[in-house]
Amino acid sequence: MASGLWVQPRAAQAQSPGVVEVPEDWALVPSGLGVGDEFRLLFRSSTQVDATSGFIGTWNSRAAARAAAGHEAIREHSSLFKVVGSTGSVDARDNIAMNPNNSAHLDVAVYWLGGPRVAANTAGFWGQSWENWSGADCRMEDGAVCTSPSSWPWTGTNGDGTKATQYLGNTPNVRHGSLAMGSNTSGPISKNQVVRTQSRPFFVMSPVFRVQTGAAAVVEVPADWALVPSDVGPGEGFRLLFRTSVSTRATDTDIAGYDAFVQKRAASGHAAIREHSARFQAVGSTAAVDARDHIAMNPTDAEHLDVPVYWLNGAQVAAGSAGFWSDAWAGAARNDCRDQNGGFNGQCNFASAIGHFWTGTNTDGTKHANPLGSSGNVRAGSFRNGKVFSYTDQPRGGNREMLAISPIFQVALPSPEVSASYTQVYEGERKVIVFETSALSVGFKVSALGGLTTNDYRIYSPPDAAVPLLGESWTATASNGLVKFALEGVSDSEADAGEALRVTLTSNGKALGRADIKVRDGERPLSLLFRVRRGSPTEEWVETDRPAVTLHEGGADVSYQIRVSRDAPGYTTANLHISPNPHELYRLDAIRPGPWDSDRFIYRDPGQHPQSDSTSLIVGTGGWKTVTFAAGQDEDAHNHGITLYHRVSPRGAGWSSSAADEDEGVPGIPNYERPEVVGWPVLAGPDSREYSAPSAGLQNELRYARVSPCRKPTVTACWTWPLPVQIVDDDKWEQELVYARHDPGANGGDGGPDGNWVLASDGGxxxxxxxxxxxxxxxxxxxxxxxxxxxxxxxxTVSRNQPQNYFQNGQLRTRQVDVYPPTFLPDRIPVWVAVKGARKDRHGVPDMRLLVTPNASGGVAPNSGTYFITDTSGTRNHPSVEADYNYRDNTPPGAKGSLLFWDEPMAVTIVVSADAPLGVSGT
Structure with a gap:
């Protein structure tokens, strides 16, 4: 019995390693399967790739990506989908946990995703044919019939699931499977091999899915659901119990008959339980089933969740299953008892037969000797007589009431905050509000906050609709991973601060999240507007007032767009400067902008200013201007982030004219009008930095205040509009350091690494x-x-079998070579060490110092490190493979010097001064 309550359940949950439980009504449960049945789902990718990669992680990432873009029901489990493929180091049958020789791998049937059965078990899957594998049977990740069925999939695998000689990444050919088409009747996994540079799809296998038992299923209810007990909070679970107000006989030997009886009562009972009535069950035992197993409340079963039980719309019955299967609550039940409507059931307080109810059950929840359906008498309980489940035997033909119990209800956690493209809309403007989602259809519901009324806004769905929606809820179809509506602020003459519209998103009855959008008074202030790229698989421009972008190391360039919100003196065109926060530049020395791909952050267009970390361009109201940048590769395996700030300076003077008095005229220039200079308007924008009050002109009691730099006297330009930039380290190479302790006995007693190399990411x-x-x-x-x-x-890519001319004994000859490009690494990686936090004595001698062997000069901090050679490009004798590279043979003479090959260790010795005080610490 699992006690307490748990993380918020989803529509399907992983209950044990390799098994994901799904409800009976899950969209992809194959026809004919029911409660307790297990199965896998197979699909063939809709996209095609070459087979040059020999890394199983790359292939599994591709598989997960296709699942994430596929049928809505599998998206939340996409990370568990894997490629049906073998590399040089992994067999397909082990990669997808379908090895018939491994007893830990579950043996279940395999079905096409949304289609017919592929194989009845593991042995059938690793066979020369499948049950259904024609082009019409094949399914893609969205459940649709496979397109281009004759494009047979990469597998790199033999028919038994082991790696083929032509595994994924092999050169030059890789094994592929097939579908049953034409005269082909064998080889779904292993049909033939072709050159690896071709583009083909691949098979993807799901984890094992198991159909949940009805009683074990968890039903999520909102926090304001009418029947949530007062002492149950978000994330917590409970059950509801009622005693039927209608009687029945105990003649049926099938527990399903009693379930149908109580479910009918629930369907006509309290309004809040009617939609869940089919999940209520009778608290009773037949000859075939114990009550405690039937309702999944067996205290000895670890898979049964243990939650408190309450009377429907009433007090607590028991704190858990152990207390429920007892007579301890019989006395309280006389006054607390409730029927299916949530009202008091007065018959609970009768000692006579009218107060008895059918159970067929012992006090511990097991079946009584006279269970429901017995040929003579059936066991009954009686609250008034102090025996909940086992008080007396009654003739089975008599009419008695029954107890009914609900599934586990769980109070939903508050809807997570989701990001709307706009956080505020002003009166008189209409903005498209965009959310990112993986759902195909999204339900919207809006509610007003802070005095907002329906007269203050209008909603349009789709966003370009001519007529606004009526009501507070609607459904919209997502496209390209985005769902949209338009919000218009209605102009009025009232000043109403704090008004906002709360937008709640749902899909398939489950909350996706919520966002609050402020509806502001008046016209949008003069400001900057931004657009960023959003959507998948095809990105599109989305206008936003909360811009943020994500870069990938070594990945494609990323852009955002910017313009001034409206015309104003000086801002038809204006100077825009972009820079990281100047007050944080000292922290950016390791991620400074720069022109080289070895730098983590790169201004592409416009380019970086010389000798600074900024760039600039001209913006205005005439159209969107684009800023493009990228992230290069670095030598670590960590994500990074910076914030870009924007400063806008007006470019032209703001003039207004007034006719001059006659005595102010200029001789010889009739009707001269003297220009009048007016002040620059200040652009309004969010500002995360502050200046001290004196520098802002504040004195006296305000002299200790902190104010925005945009509020300083005479300021017309300030750094504001922060744009977070997340730099994700997922580039195409991952190099990392490993560490080892010193072993005095290594290398024949000369000392060296102990051989236990531990990754830096593992605390090496x-x-x-x-x-x-x-x-x-x-x-x-x-x-x-x-x-x-x-x-x-x-x-x-490697250029194979290329001719190369060379001279031998004065004769010009030709040979075949393979030409290798460089890796994504720089040619050399510097590694250095330093110790911080140690003090020096009065003579300047440090408490701790480092001796590094070898150490290199130039480019690396003196006496503290060296370079590792990483360049592996160049020619090799054909045929060759990646792993045959030999640094010692391929590094030109004299090029190594004191540098190290990748597998040569750098020794670091820490020397602690003899007079170092105790307690000194270093990092």
Whole structure:
């Protein structure tokens, strides 16, 4: 029995390793399967790729991406979908956990996603044919019939699920499977092999899905649901119990008959339970089933969730299953008892037969010797007589009431905040509000906050509709991963601060999230407007007042657009400067903008200003201007982020004219009008930085205040409009450092690494160091690269079997070579070490110092590190494979010097001064 309550359940939950439970009404449960049945889903990708990658992680990422873009029912489980494919290091049958020789792998039937059965079990899947595998049977990730069925999928796999000689990533050919078409009757997994550079689809397999039992299913209800007990909060679960107000006989031997009886009562009972009436069950035992198993409240079953039980619209019955299967609550039930309507059932307080109810059950929830459907008498309970489930035997033909219990209800957590493209809309303007979603259809519901009324706004769906919607809820179809509506602020003469529209999004009855959009008085202030790219698979421009962008290291350029919101003196065209926060530049030395791909942040267009971290362009009201930048690759495996700020300066003077008095005229120039200079308007924008009050001209009691720089006297331009930039480290190579401790006995007693190399991401440095270093001691540890760069993906493809001319004994000859491009790494990676936090004595001698062997000069901090050689480009004798690269043979003579190959360790020795005070710490 699982006690307490848990994380918020979803429509389907992973209940044990490799198994995901789904409800009976899940959209993709194959026809004919029911409660307790297990199955897998197979699809063939709608997209095509080459088979040059030999990394199973790359293929599984592709599989998960297709699932994430596929049928709505599988998207939340997309990360569990894997490719049916083998690489040089992994067999397909192990990758998808369908190895017939592994007892831990579940043996279940496989079905096409939304289609017929593929195989009855694992053995059938790894066979020479499948049950249904024609072009009409095949399904893609969205459940549609496969297009281009003759484009047979990559597998790199033999028919038994082991890796083929021509595995994924093999050169030059890779194995593929097939469909049953024409005369082809064999080889769904292993049909033939073709050159790996062709583009083909691939098979993708789901995890094991299991259909939930009805009683175990969790039903989510909103926090304001009418029957949520007062002491149950968000994320917590409970059951509801009622005693029927209608009687029945106990002659049926099938528990389903009693369930139907109580479900009929629930369907006509309290309004809040009617839609869930089919999930209520009778609290009773037949000869075939114990009550505690029937309603999934067996205290000895670890899979049964243990939650409190309450009378429907009443008090608590028991704190959990153990208390429920007892007589402890019989006395309270005499006064707390409720019927299906939530009202008091007075018969609970009768000691005579009218107060008895059928159970067929012992006090512990097991079946009684006289269960429901017995040929003579049937066991009954009686609250008034102090016995909940087992008080007396009654003739089965008599009419008695029954107890009915609900499924587990769980109070929904508050809807998560979701990002609307606009956070505020002003009177007189109509803005398109955009949300990103994976749902295909989204329900909207709006409610007013802070005095907002329906006279203050109008809603249009679709956004370009001519007539506004009536009512507070509607449904919209998502397209390209985006769902939209338009919101218009209606002009009025009232000043109403704090008004907002709360928008709640749902899909399939489940909350997706909510967003509050302010409806502001008056015209939108003079400001900047932004557009960013959103949507999948095809991005589109989305206007927003909360711009943010994501870069991927080594990935494609990313752009956003910008313009001035409306005409104003000086801003028809204006100067726009873009820079990270100047007050944080000292933290950006490692991610400074720069022109090289080795820098993490790169201004593309417009380019970076010389000797600064900024760029600039001309903006105005005449159209959108585009800013483009990118993220290069770096030597770590961490994400980064910066915030770009914008400063707008007016470009032209703002003039107004007034006719001059005659005595102010200029001789010889009749009707001269003297120009009158007016002040610049200040653009309004969100500002996250502040200045001290004195610099803003504030004195006396306000002198300690902090104010926006846009509010300083005479300021017409200020840094504002923050734009967060997230830099994701998911580039095509991943190199990392590994660390090892010192072993005095290594290398024949000369000392060296102990051979236990631990990744930096696994705490390698911490594990390579002792917790304490004593004064006067030394300690050595080692650093090297984790991965052979020659095996990492290339920045281009390998050119195979190329002719190369060379001279031998004065004769011109030709040979065949393979030409390798470089990896995504720089040619050399610097690695250096430093110790911080240590003090120096009065003679300037540090408490701790480092000795690094070898150490390199130039480009690396002096005496503190070296370079690792990572360039693996160039020619090799044909045929060749990535792993055959030999640094020692391919590095030109004299090029190595004191540099290290990837598998050569750099030794770091920490020397602690003999007079170092105790308690000194370093990092």
């Amino acid at each position: 440095l911490r594990k390579a160091l002792p917790a304490v270093l004593a004064p006067g001691s030394t300690y050595t540890f080692y650093i090297r690269l984790a991965v052979d760069p020659a095996t990492l993906p290339k920045d281009g």
